[in-house]
Amino acid sequence: MFKIVKREEMAEGTVILNEIEAPLIAKKAKPGQFVILKANEEGERIPLTMADTDPDKGTITIIYMVVGKSTALFKTLKVGEGFQDVIGPLGKATHLEKVGKVVCVGGGTGVAVLHPITRALKEIGNDVTCIIGARTKDLLILESQMKAASNDLRVCTDDGSYGHHGFVTDVLKEQLDAGDVKLVVGIGPVPMMKALANLTKPYGVKTLVSLNPIMIDGTGMCGGCRVTVGGKTKFACVDGPEFDGHQVNFDELMLRLQAYCEEEKSCYEGFCTLQDAS
Ligand SMILES: Cc1cc2nc3c(=O)[nH]c(=O)nc-3n(C[C@H](O)[C@H](O)[C@H](O)COP(=O)(O)OP(=O)(O)OC[C@H]3O[C@@H](n4cnc5c(N)ncnc54)[C@H](O)[C@@H]3O)c2cc1C
Ligand code: FES
Known part of the structure; x- marks a missing residue:
């Protein structure tokens, strides 16, 4: 155990x-x-x-x-x-390189995934700005840890209850407009990663995202975690989970993540009923 x-x-x-x-x-x-x-x-x-x-x-x-x-x-x-x-x-470890100004963007529990990556990017000498977001203040996680892991922390809430009132992409745009950003790492809900990859593309800034397709074996055997990147099939468990955000087919990923919604919902409801009864 x-x-x-x-x-x-x-x-x-x-x-x-x-x-x-x-x-x-x-x-x-x-x-x-x-x-x-x-x-x-x-x-x-x-x-x-x-x-x-x-x-x-x-x-x-x-x-x-x-x-x-x-x-x-x-x-x-x-x-x-x-x-x-x-x-x-x-999975493959994050490729860590000293590039200069890096912006790490996290939403929801993506902030937890981003934490060790942000810290490692800072430790090797990058100037790391971190932008984290949540729907509301009470749902924000790891604020003090992300502050320690980065050189500058910006916080956003969708409802304006804390920090910037709006999406992480608003603050990312300010950073991109200020110039000098060499790398963006974005981890969070798929629509958030899609939005930030679309935002950084015209600026030509390299953008890494961490994909979360349904995984079963995690060793490249079952094909469950198939994603399309740059028109090619990749298995997120062995080829990723991090990929070039400008090459990812996010719409396909969102469709595949919804494949078992009905079964997942009834399984969860059954579990909650059993828990309530015990
Ligand atoms: C590489 C990777 C890293 C992840 N890291 C985190 C993390 O650090 N923190 C976190 O909160 N979540 C993380 N996730 C997502 C997490 O695995 C799912 O939330 C979890 O599997 C849901 O299981 P469930 O039975 O509670 O929910 P379910 O009701 O079964 O599913 C809810 C949703 O979770 C996703 N999901 C379900 N089964 C799987 C599966 N086997 N593999 C992947 N996704 C699934 C689907 O999108 C589904 O619609 C990660 C996913 C991947 C692929
Ligand atoms: S989880 Fe089975 S191939 Fe990736």
């Missing part, structure tokens, strides 16, 4: 942080890589990016939004309990 040693609830209990004992993974993992977890024997395999690792302590940290049956099941796990399987590190 991979034991949970720390558990926190964020964003009004919709986002959960678990620090898990996984010494071999903690030793090897690099920013941008993910793990696949299974809560129990019958559990579904769920991919989650490592938001942090501590090789000395032998732990990895995952931060996930509760959106369906498996993440709701994960939420019930307490400190001292754990996951039956944690496989990783999977």
Whole structure:
């Protein structure tokens, strides 16, 4: 068993942080890589990016939004309990390079995925501005951690309850207009990544996005995570999850993510009914 040693609830209990004992993974993992977890024997395999690792302590940290049956099941796990399987590190690590001015943009739980990447980009000498956003102030996560990981932090909320009133793309546009931006890294909901890739394209600024298609094996065998990048088929689990945002077919990705909506909804409702009854 991979034991949970720390558990926190964020964003009004919709986002959960678990620090898990996984010494071999903690030793090897690099920013941008993910793990696949299974809560129990019958559990579904769920991919989650490592938001942090501590090789000395032998732990990895995952931060996930509760959106369906498996993440709701994960939420019930307490400190001292754990996951039956944690496989990783999977996927390609972020290509880290000193380029100068970098803007890291995160939305929702994408902020958790962005955290180790932002920190690593700053550590190698880039001037990193970070823009994070949420629908409202109470749903914002990791503000102090992102402030420490970057040179300058900008916060946006859709409803104006905190920071800039509006989308992360508004603040990104200001940064692009000011010039000198050499790289944008954007991680969040697919419509957000699509919007920011469309924004940066006319400026000719390299833009990396981290794709989250449905994954099953995570090792390039099943084809479930197929995405189209630059007109070519790629498997996000082994070729990604990061890709050139200007080349990604986001509309296809959104369609494929909706493929099992009905089944996911009824599974989640069934789980919630069982939980309420127990
Ligand atoms: C490489 C990668 C890294 C990710 N990192 C994070 C993270 O750090 N934090 C976070 O909150 N979420 C992350 N996700 C998304 C997370 O895997 C899904 O939210 C989770 O699988 C939902 O499972 P569920 O049973 O709770 O919900 P379900 O009701 O089954 O599904 C809800 C939605 O989640 C997506 N989803 C469902 N099953 C899978 C699957 N097997 N693989 C991928 N997506 C699925 C679909 O879009 C679906 O519509 C990541 C996804 C990928 C591919
Ligand atoms: S998850 Fe099966 S090929 Fe990527």
